[in-house]
Amino acid sequence: MSNLAASAPVAAAAQKPFLNRLASGISSRLVIIVPYAWLLFFFLVPFVIVFKISLSQSAISMPPYAPSIDFSEGIAGLWAALKELSFDNYVWLTEDPLYFNAYISSVMIAGVSTLLTLLVGYPIAYGMARAPASLRPTLLMLVILPFWTSFLIRVYAWIGILKPEGLLNQFLMGIGVISTPLVIMNTYTAIYIGIVYSYLPFMVLPLYSSLEKMDNSLIEAAQDLGCPPISAFWKITFPLSLPGVIAGCLLVFIPAVGEFVIPDLLGGSQTLMIGRTLWNEFFANRDWPVASAVAIILLLVLVIPIVLFQHAQARAQEQDR
Secondary structure, three states, rough: HHHHHHHHHHHHHHHHHHHHHHHHHHHHHHHHHHHHHHHHHHHHHHHHHHHHHHOOEOOOOOEEEOOOOOOOHHHHHHHHHOOOOOHHHHHHHHHHHHHHHHHHHHHHHHHHHHHHHHHHHHEEEEEEEHHHOHHHHHHHHHHHHHHHHHHHHHHHHHHHOOOOOOHHHHHHHHHOOOOOOOOOOOOHHHHHHHHHHHHHHHHHHHHHHHOOOOOOOOHHHHOOOOOOOOHHHHHHHHHHHHHHHHHHHHHHHHHHHHOHHHHHHHHHOOOOOOOHOOOOOOOOHOHHHHHHHHHHHHHHHHHHHHHHHHHHHHHHHHHHH
C-alpha cells in the first residue's frame, strides 16, 4: 500500500506535461480553426449560393429563379436540380457590351480614385508620422473621426456642397473667382471627390503605420552623406513605406470598384459602373441569375490579381532569402 501511495504523486506529476501539451495543441488548433470557420460560413458558403444562382434561370416565382434545390427530395431531387444548371448567363454577359463597358469603367474610375487618394493621403500620413509623439493620437483621431458619422449622410453632405447653388459655388462666387456656378454634380469629378473623401482614412492609416515605424536615423545618415532631401525621400522613405502603399491602395481600390452609393448620388443616372448595373439587375429587373453572374465575375476580377500579386511577392521574398 505504501508503494502505491508513493507512486500516485509521481504518476500525477508525469501526467501534467502531457496535459499541458494536449491543452496547447488544442488551443493552437482552435486559433487556426476559428478564422477558417469564419471564412467558410461568411465567404465560401455565400459564394457557393451566389454561384448556384448564377447558373440558374430567371423565373416568375419566389425566389425569382429556377431550379430551386429542395433537400426534402433527397439525392435524386438534388441531382435533378443540378442537371438544369447552365452557364447561359455568363455567355449572355459576353454578348452584351453593357457589362464589359461597366467593368472597364469601374476599374478605371477605381484606379484613378486610388491614385488621387494616394496623392492626398501620403502627405497627411507623412505629416502625422513626423509630428511630435504627443500630438499623434489627436491627429489619428481626426482621421478616424469621419467614421463616427453615417457613410450615407457624409455622401449626402457633398450634394449640398457641390450642387450649382451649393456652398462651394456660393463661396467661389462670393470671393469673385467665378461668375457662373460650376457644374460639378452628376460628373465624374464629383465621383472622384466622393470616393477620395470617403476612402481617405483607408489610405492614411496603413501609410501612417509604415511611416511611423521607419528609422529616422537612415534619413539623417543620407543627409550627412550629402543626399538631397528629395533624393532621400525617393531612395529611402518611399521604398520603406511600400507595404503601406500597397495595403492602402488595395483597401481603396477593391471597394471602389463595386461602389454604388457614391456614383448613384453624385454621378447621376448616366454614370456607368458595375455596382449600379448590379443593383439594377437585382432590384429593377429582378434578374437574380444575371446579377449573380455579374457579381461572380466582379469577385474574380478583384481576387485573381490579388492572389497573383501575393504569389509573386512570396516568390520574391524567397529569392531574397
